[in-house]
Amino acid sequence: MTIERRTVVRAVLVFVVAALAVTLFSAMTAQGATVSDSAVSSDISMTTTTVDIDPPDDAASEPAPTSYSGSNRFLQSIVNGLVFGLLLALASVGLSLIYGTTGLSNFAHGEQVSFGAVLTYFFATQQPVSLPMIPVSFVIGMPLVPAALLAIAVAGALGWVQDRYLWSRLRKRRVGLVQQMIVSIGLSLAILNFIQWWVGGRRLRLTPDIDPRYQLGPVYLGEQTLISTGIAIACLLGVGFFLTQTRRGRATRAVSDNPSLAAASGIKVDSIVRLVWVMAASLAAVGGILLALYENGTAFDAGARLLLLMFAAVTLGGLGHPFGALVGSMVIGLVTEVSTVWLAPDLKYAVALGILILVLLVRPQGILGRAERVG
Amino acid sequence: MSSTDPFVKVTPEPGAPKPDPIVVAHGVKRQFGGLTAVDVAHFEVQRHAITALIGPNGAGKSTFFNLLTGFDSPQSGEWTFNGHSLAGVPSAKVARTGMVRTFQLTKALNRMTVIENMRLGATDQVGENFFAALVPGLWRQREADITAQAHELLERFKLYDKRNDFAGSLSGGQRKLLEMARALMSKPELIMLDEPMAGVNPVLTESLLDHIVELKAEGVTVLFVEHDMHMVRRISDWVVVMAQGKVIAEGPPTSVMANPAVQDAYLGAHHDTDLPEEL
């Protein structure tokens, strides 16, 4: 676990340059301070007054229950960061598992997240919905919980179908990992636009209920947020239990460690990978649904916007490390939310990506990744 | 043994000093996590000789190669080539000083032709500079020289007819030959071959052995890793045996395998491997 001095120096240098650049920028834009202040206040007014207006395509100005200013902004942002980190972990754990078992950086994972949320909307909303190319609209209007469960099942099935008819075939044809990655980019482009074609660019609310808010000590939490967090923790514990305590879970970790060795010792790698795909897709859907509840809505590109944060989390934690996604996600969640205390909220994703680049400088293998490979 | 044998006065023991060493390594240690892969106390390679590096699987031979050539860096240790320290020197620079290696898993550049592979091995091509590359007049002459040199080597390695084929279309053995020929393009002082004979068919092997002996006659020093004792005995002047990361024995090829430490190493490491048959 030694870190070379050179890399530390390098990182510090980058950090100083970055800090200088930020200072320079804020100096150059003298009106910057007032502008960002007004941005914050408009953000607040948006959450308190209405959530029905279509907000601009802007990650930070989403009407998330986040922008409570006041003396406890810092504490509130830490709590928000932890919640967001947990949900992000849920969405990205599948990305990490797929990378670990197959080596694929799956750029279409974000679409799995949106797909789960949009499907839930499709099943649950009281608005008329339709399918692409079919000129009939209808109302399904299921209650939220069964709708969500059905959506998760369909998303999981999509994961199975993807591996059965696409990825396993590519592996069999010995298509290189880089090529597979580009295939996943194509798939992501196709699914993303398919979803947009299907539900349009509007913001979609899964439930019309008004979220009651509780005050816990100095911080505020919505009821949906509390429930989402509980579900997320339960799911993550489930994944942890699966990976450490069950035969198939241990086999999964063995495949992650060394696929050829695992195959040689009698593990059916293909069926493990199939299982991982189903798990990854369903977990992504769960993550998508919970995030949609947490952020009071979803959109066709919700997952696409999240994709980089997921990659950042997985890379930070250690590419392919089973628990790396969790650690990385918590870091990303905290960083994005806490940064809003000092920086304009529309910079929070930029901050997360900056942290990713910085960490790669010091520890390219991530926080939990092994420093070196034997052999 | 002839009287010109430089090894005549060398004691056959681990880390023995040589009369005219081209490579000297001291205290080179490489650990992966808790596992010590290489821990060489002292190691010297005699100039203008063919030295074989042998040992059971996992003895750390390839890792040691990587360390010497800058493809991996040890936790501690010092090593020199022609008296210049190479510790911390990047691999490309090591190669430019005249110490060129090949790889155990052949690294032919598959989607380039055989002749392009060869040309890449040459040094002093000014056209490899970005700005010079824009002015063909600056590098045409050198390119012609390089090509002539490449043709000569390809003839020698029986690859001339394949010169315009993609390297990826060659057989495994031919790729080994190509890699070795490519390494020779830079006219190295020391060539380090990592299992040069693995996967090469017997006919080619014979000519490959002749090439290696020829190299020595031309004044190139050879250090190679090999499993096949038959070949080690046929061409090498000196044998170094590694086991569990350490140099455990050295000596002339005729007698080194009789060393009890060597026999222990082979038997202890792999009960199921046959001892090299000519003990």
Next chain:
Amino acid sequence: MDIFIDALGETFAPTTAAFALAAIGLNFHYGMTGLLNMGHAGFMLLGMYGFAISTQRGAPIWLALIVAMVVAVLFGLLLGWPTLKLRGDYLAIVTIAAAEMIRFLGRSQSLQGLTGASTGIRGNDYKYTFEALSPFPDERITVGWFTYHGTLSSSWWLRVVAWVMVLAFALLFWRLSKSPWGRVLKGIREDEDAVRSLGKNVYWYKMQALVLGGVIGALGGILWALGNAVQPDSMGRPTTFWIWTLLLLGGAATVFGPVLGSVLFWTSLVVVKRVAGVLVPDSWMTQSELEPFSLVLVGITLMCLVVFRPQGILGDRREQAINV
């Protein structure tokens, strides 16, 4: 007939040229060196910011171009520095992250005064230095079926300049790919350790390729901005993916692959949209749904290309048959 003329016009539109140029840059990265740059749109965006902002501040056109290129060089150096020593997919993740960072910064309210935040910079604020150089009359000119303005915005003047630049850089690619310099890069694409063992400074060569391709991408961005406007959200990830699609379509590592790919990509996008608009009744697919529909096809095309014809249209089948 209208569809045909529109499609034909698209073959030499400024956008087509801009993407062809950007794809030539990416061809230096991926086709020649094997670098997985997934943030090419970031280079384009930086190029147009550099050009537009310095012009706004009164810089003459040559200075604005230099500023844009210097910014791209710095960005390339900064990206390459930590990542070119790591495995390839790290470069992919870092480039895509960095490109998005540029976009997030550009559209941030805190930089309103510099970049115009999410509304961007209006064309009139920076196009005048380029338009002032136009030798064409200041009016609409009809040649054959096509009528465009002589000098303003998406003009004949821009078309001529854009395609001359595309040809010049295609020539540069040809020259370099046939040179010893290009040979080293191709060697790195195949196996960088092998090239290292032959005494070449792999890191430095990769850096050169990254920077060169990035600068070309920045120039492509400027061409795009001269035909449209500086708008950060038009340079998001989809743009990068389109460039990849059209590069692979035409054929990576070939001289005219990027050009052919860009022409085919934009032309077929217009054809698909127009044909679907005529054939598919509005009740099935409204006009606003045509855009995502055609992009679904782009995604599927990209997938099929990589799986079934990785060498693209112009690529050497023999070369790609070899499994790497």
